[in-house]
Amino acid sequence: MQQILDVIMEAEKAPDHAEQLRKLSGVTIPTTYEGVVVRAEESTMFDGLSTAEKDPRKALHVQEVPTPEVGPGEALIAVMASAINYNTVWTSIFEPMSTFGFLKRYGKVSELTARHDLPYHVVGSDAAGVVLKVGAGVTRWKAGDQIVAHCLSVELEEAAGHDDTMLDPQQRIWGFETNFGGLAQLALVKANQLMPKPAHLTWEEAASPGLVNSTAYRQLVSHHGANMKQGDVVLIWGASGGLGSYATQMALNGGAIPVCVVSSPDKAELCHRMGAELVIDRAAEGYKFWADKHTQDPSEWKRFGARIRELTGGEDPDIVFEHPGRETFGASVFVAKRGGTIVTCASTSGYEHQYDNRYLWMSLKRIIGSHFANYREAWEANRLIDLGRIHPTLSKTFPMDQTGQAAYDVHRNAHQGKVGVLCLAPATGLGVRDQEKRSQLLNSITRFSGV
Structure with missing residues (x-):
């Protein structure tokens, strides 16, 4: 592993860094590596604990694991940095179910996928790093390429996935x-x-947008x-x-x-820094959409809707960007405008949503389920990062341990924004190839730093 890191670090300051990284094609791949x-x-x-009582620190371990063989159409990458997504939280607290069921089912698809059915699960759905090795049939990528990885894993052997890869029956999140x-x-991807x-970003910055940026783009x-x-x-x-x-x-x-909804003055300030003018601090304004665990309070939906119209000059939302789920979904359906859209991609506060269907059907609103992004959407979202139109929202970075x-x-x-994790990278701030572009965008790139 040290040999791999030495090549990458030697290329860090070299003017011909891309050519220096090609030396990775001659590096011996280690038989084991450290993973979370x-x-x-x-x-x-x-078992028996509430969601709030479950502690990811007790379930996530850094341990040495065997390096998998690289199969056809696959690539092995040296991961310089990764990031935390809520799916890693779910994995670590075994909610809504253990991910070992996913691995067992995937292992039954083919001899190649059987490698995934193991008594340990190496987690994480974001990565920035360098290609080490590619499998048979891969022509676009080669050892030394600097990459980010999106998390759509799909077999594409059935017709259903060829119009929208998210509809493939064997679609999974890596x-x-x-x-x-x-x-x-x-x-292994x-x-x-x-x-x-994106050449103007550090490893940890480049690793942080992947899943959430693509998800927001499709949504x-x-x-x-x-x-x-x-x-x-x-x-x-x-x-x-x-x-x-x-x-x-x-x-x-x-x-x-x-119209940005947040839960503290600090978070409101971050929205203003991004350029948003209309912000609701739901904690400061005391919205409580549930009277108790079983009963929602429609009067709070109405108060919330009135506040939105106050900010917008009388307009209701055309689109509600939903992901908290149970806690907010009733309010989301209520406040969307007539003919509006509630688009949902997660349920971090609970999966069993309740809403008053009269406000949906009689006002011709739509609920759309949205999950990650297909290949094209992921590329388009990454292009926006590369162009400097959308920026990382990395606030803090941890070492892998x-x-x-x-x-x-x-x-x-x-936390705010995204939380990064250094993997092979020995320090933050490495991996920038386009300093001129970075200097022009620095204030936007770093506006979440340290908050």
Whole structure:
């Protein structure tokens, strides 16, 4: 592993860094590597505890694991940095189910996928790094290429996936429903998960947008999602968080009018820094959409809707960007305008949603389910990062041996934007290839840093 890192670090300051990285084609691939794992033997460790009581730090371990063989159409990458997504939190607390069920089912697909069915699960659905080796049939990528990886893993052997790869019956999220994920020194991906690393970003910055940026793109911009247009009023829950911070930028970049919902003055300030003008601090204004565990309070929906119209000059949201789920969904359906769209991609506060269907059917509203992004959407979202139209929202970076703490912070919502993890990278700030472009965009790139 040290030989791999030495080549990458020698290329760091070399003017011909791309050529220097080609030396990785001659490096011996180590037989083992360190990865962040959950263990099948511990999958019942939190039984009987509430979600809030479950601690990712107890379930996430850094351990040495065997390096998988690289199969046809695959690539092995040296991971310089990764990031925490909520699916890693779910994996670490074994909710809503243990991911070992996913690995077992995937292992039955073919002899190649059988490698994923193991008593440990290397987690993580983001990565920035360098290609080490490619399998048979891979022509676009070669050893030394600097890449980021998106998390769509799909077999594409059935017709259903060829119009929209998210509809493939064997669609999975890498590092969550497959093994050998990105929170590790090495990672195994399908070669069509690879995209060019934006040259003006550090490794940890480049690793942080992947999952959430692509998810927000499909959810808001794509015709598979809300198909946002200029002038749309877009209500964004958790607008300074890992997902919402990209939705906020995309709304602004696309000429829409974001109404950002946050839970503290600090988070409101971050939204203003991104350029948003309309912000609701739901904690300060005391919204309580549930009177108790079983009963929602429609009067609070109405108060919330009135506040939105006060900010927008009387307009209701054309689009509601949903991901908290149970806690907010009733309010989301209520406040969307007549003919409006509620687009949902997650349920971090609970999967069983309740809403008053009269406000949906009688006002001709739509609910759209949205999950990650297809290949084209992921590339388009990454292009926006590369162009400097959308920026990373990285607030803090942990070393790999503190991944449990990083996931704990996300579980407790004690973070802003995205939380990064250094894997092979020995320090933050490495990997920048285009300093001139970076200097022009620095204030936007670093506006979440240290918050």
